[in-house]
Amino acid sequence: MDRWVSVEEIAGYLGVSKDTVYGWISKKDMPAHKVGRLWKFKTDEVDNWVRIGKASDDWFEPTPEKQISHKRK
Template identity: 65%
Template sequence: MVEIEDRWLSMTEICQHLGVSNDTVYKWIDKHGMPAHRMGRLWKFKKDEVDGWVKAGGAAEPVESDNKRKE
């Protein structure tokens, strides 16, 4: 049987694909706008959307600007 290429990935599958923990993915969804879709209680992911987000620097930590550190 041929696997469908454009299928929804589970939390476990996206964590394995990216090599990170569940906690990291939850943080990225909440704080960094990682492309994810809630289906009931489950999070689902499109591999192409997530890969594009990572390549665009979506997973990078935001850099604190000098304006925020004014004394």
């Protein structure tokens, strides 16, 4: 069974700083769950998130104004 881990634990698990984890939560849609005032993580969810490349510096999610519209005018 996968237990809930803290920001400190997930940062250590991934080998990054806590600041990086907080940045990923806000900017890269890192799977995190707010429990009271604390962020908690399931390592299997984070593993999947990393596998699909969302932790990568190359990951880019277009903003609505940058998406190409296929509608005819």
